[in-house]
């Protein structure tokens with residue numbers, strides 16, 4: 001094998017800061033995003049830490065109420081808009097979609113760079129807004145609070161969000177065109193890796209949903225200037241805002257979870273050495289989620305002026321959208337059934353994803369029951385539910401993907417033992433943080449208060465302890481990934497011995513990915529065929545057989 005130092009890779013192709021800031025290589029742009037969103041994750045994590053410390057004791061002793069409001073608002077905004085929405089698509093998606101379709105780059109490399117700059121401009125405005133007074137409306141920016149009552153600066157952060165939305169739209173648009181037009185010869189739609197299908201479905205939601213939130217935010221800005229769209233004093237309707245907000249923000253949940261599902265669909269067959277069970281169903285369920293996801297926003301308005309009949313329809317549709325998710329979980333489990341499962345770190349994260357996402361999904365069904373929602377709406381039950389989806393699900397998937405593809409991205413292996421420890425700490429810390437919140441919420445503890453009756457303290461102490469463990473778990477990968485860059489062994493083309501076009505090229509890849517355009521002659525996940533080719537004794541493919 002050629003040593004990494006001797007050949008041109010996308011990393012050593014240029015050394016100047018300029019060569020990074022003006023790059024149009026999708027792999028370099030993926031790294032620019034990786035660094036930026038990691039910074040935002042740390043920032044949002046610090047806010048979470050402040051919230052948890054405040055909630056350690058019943059009285060509001062650490063943060064006063066105004067500061068507390070700002071802390072959870074900024075935590076939510078940073079984690080959702082500046083970390084989780086871009087996370088998998090902008091890093092792993094940017095890196096892998098062109099490689100997985102056998103192309104040199106995305107369809108519009110310059111637009112890809114533009115979308116990073118737009119993200120940076122939006123995030124910078126968001127940070128300036130934080131430093132100049134913050135925002136206290138909750139990440140949901142509900143009217144009339146955000147329009148008529150908030151004393152903080154709403155217009156500046158709203159402008160930041162408005163701008164950031166365009167980055168999402170451009171990335172989605174780039175992926176859609178790439179997947180339609182740039183597939184290598186022989187790579188038919190039903191030979192695409194499921195990660196690409198998931199990115200495709202996500203991109204549809206990004207392109208169709210994001211303009212709605214952009215316009216809604218613009219309307220909030222206008223209302224603050226006295227327009228009267230949402231402000232009842234001026235003849236507006238505050239509930240209209242909730243409809244528009246959730247028309248985007250429910251689908252946005254799928255922007256966060258679909259890419260993670262795509263990662264899991266790659267990792268499970270890889271470490272089970274089996275063909276994925278029900279390829280067509282998994283691909284179709286991504287599209288079904290993207291489409292039905294647009295029809296359920298009313299489940300956030302069960303306790304508003306929405307009519308009983310509308311609420312019933314939204315309840316039924318919410319149950320319906322759970323079906324394609326369940327199809328996926330079933331198919332992953334069926335893939336593992338009787339497979340030769342091995343427990344490398346990406347697989348541990350993936351199995352963690354399955355368990356946590358299942359709890360998140362099932363508690364979502366509790367919330368879709370009209371009577372039950374009256375009881376738990378705006379309590380910690382809801383906070384626990386969405387963290388099971390977004391952190392237990394989406395971030396766990398992101399972690400699985402980062403670990404799985406890190407050797408490809410960096411060309412280096414990371415140490416397995418600390419990675420397994422991190423996966424376990426994250427799993428334990430996560431459940432420690434958020435499981436008690438189901439109980440506290442069900443017992444009536446409302447969200448967004450910094451002051452609570454003493455009977456909830458035990459559960460809150462458990463939750464804060466869990467958060468400490470979780471925090472350590474999240475910091476560990478940062479350390480061993482950095483360590484691996486300097487001290488890690490060379491990964492070679494295919495360190496896991498798995499199938500997939502990305503594992504046939506160098507690690508880290510050449511700036512053009514492929515030396516010759518690949519020609520695809522078989523289906524993805526053909527592990528049985530691979531085992532046959534190897535005489536069925538190891539089940540692990542050397543790099544040469546890892547064709548698609």
Ligand code: HEM
Nearest residue numbers: 048051072076079080084138139383390391447448449467
């Ligand atoms: C990517 C990761 C995360 C996302 C996307 C996320 C998202 C959110 C959102 C949307 C809220 C609601 C804010 C609001 O009520 O306006 C929230 C609240 C909260 N989050 Fe997170 N969060 C993440 C990670 C964490 C972590 C790691 C912790 C704990 C260590 C945490 C602890 C909390 C707490 C305590 C609240 C306060 C809820 C309240 O008072 O209403 N979050 N989070």
Ligand SMILES: [Cu+2]
Nearest residue numbers: 250297299300
């Ligand atoms: Cu929803």
